[in-house]
Amino acid sequence: MEGFSNFKDEGGRLKIGDCYAADLAEEYGTPLYVYDEQALRKQARTFVDCFNSDAFTSRILYASKAASFTALIALAKEEGLCLDVVSEGELYTALAVDFPPDRIIFHGNNKLDRELRMALQAQIGFIVLDNLSEARRLSALAAEEACPVDVLLRVNPGVEAHTHAYIKTATSDSKFGIALDEAPAVLAEIAALDRLNLRGVHCHIGSQIFAADAFLKAAHLMLDLMAALKAEGLSLDILDLGGGFGVFYETGDAPFALAPFLRQLAADIADEAQQRDLSLREVWLEPGRSMVNEAGLTLYRVGDVKRLKDGVNYAFIDGGMGDNMRVALYQAGYTAVLADRLRDAADENWRVAGKYCESGDVLIKDKPLPTPQPGDILAILGTGAYTFSMFSGYNRLPRPAVVFVDGSRHQAVVRRESLEDILRNDMTLLAND
16 A cells, blocks of 8 residues: 555455454554554664664654554653653653663653652653753752753754644744744753753654655754853753654655664764864654554444535544644645545545544545445554544543554554543532531
8 A cells, every 4th residue: 555565455355463453453452553563663673773873872762742652652661762751641651661761861841849759759751841941940949959961952953844734843933942042041050050951952843754855954053052051161962953854644754764864963963073073973764654554553433425416425434633732733634545445446535533522533534435325334544643642532532442463463552432431521510517
């Protein structure tokens, strides 16, 4: 299947690993998130093996915002990855599977005092600061906890990322980080704060980026900043370039080949750092989507089907925008197939809509499919990132289960939410006396 080497067509039936998708849907129910475990591990090893240099130590941080549950975080630990967390919930998940604290890096804007305190008490490896106000709060908290902490500052290099406005993160008006021209003064103030050990700078230019040169340009600008700081007497030894590497979702997407790019990026950084007389100790990357997306798919069961007189054809599924918010949020495109009818002629356009009470609850808009029939299993491919993690309980629909497939083996790693789970935190209103 175009763009999805992890999924196979065997006799017109969709397979993930050595398991038929429709059989998984029958056993575990739908909607269902499914991941190919071998594909997850292979992608992790591609990052680790290809992004390295004799000139510096590499760290690959899995950006757990893309998908965070204990089985996946445990897999990241086993593969030797570091972990990027942005909330107490993500940190708690990591600590629950005994993820090494020194391999955890806390990101995000507006970190709450309780989150910073939790990170200090866990003695995680690094905190990436968003602004000077946060730095001052962290300095005070670190003094209270008698716990010094290594920090980086997020800087916006101003590199244009040709992607959706909602996932551009390094523009001058972004809510994240500090503008490049303001960074030297802010960094100087942070370096003077008690209990903070300023080690480096971080940038993240956006998500779902297909232009490899954008990452090279960002790296050069950040190295220029580090060289200017060194000339002023502030030497930093860690460069964190974030993530944002584009992946394939649908025809027209053109992600660059990852392995050769990672080798090129490592070599380029080593060369450019040497030219600027910089001694880099570590360089980090933070893949999230590009680590997990193409290993995942979501299975749905087709319910009713209807044709409108204006020519629009609707196939309704038993999930929708609650289990995949990306389409409603920023018009993301996907590839859909009927899991047991891969070789049937796709001779009409169909609109795949969910069961949520919103007109915008459409996951596939007018793309060719064989005529869906009630009971068909429909698979949306490439849903490993920003689906489970962005789940919404709108309409009180339960969160789907998650299944890992490893060859012919399969197991649920997150159980399906029950109706009892939906009510678990509800409380009865006390009657007035």
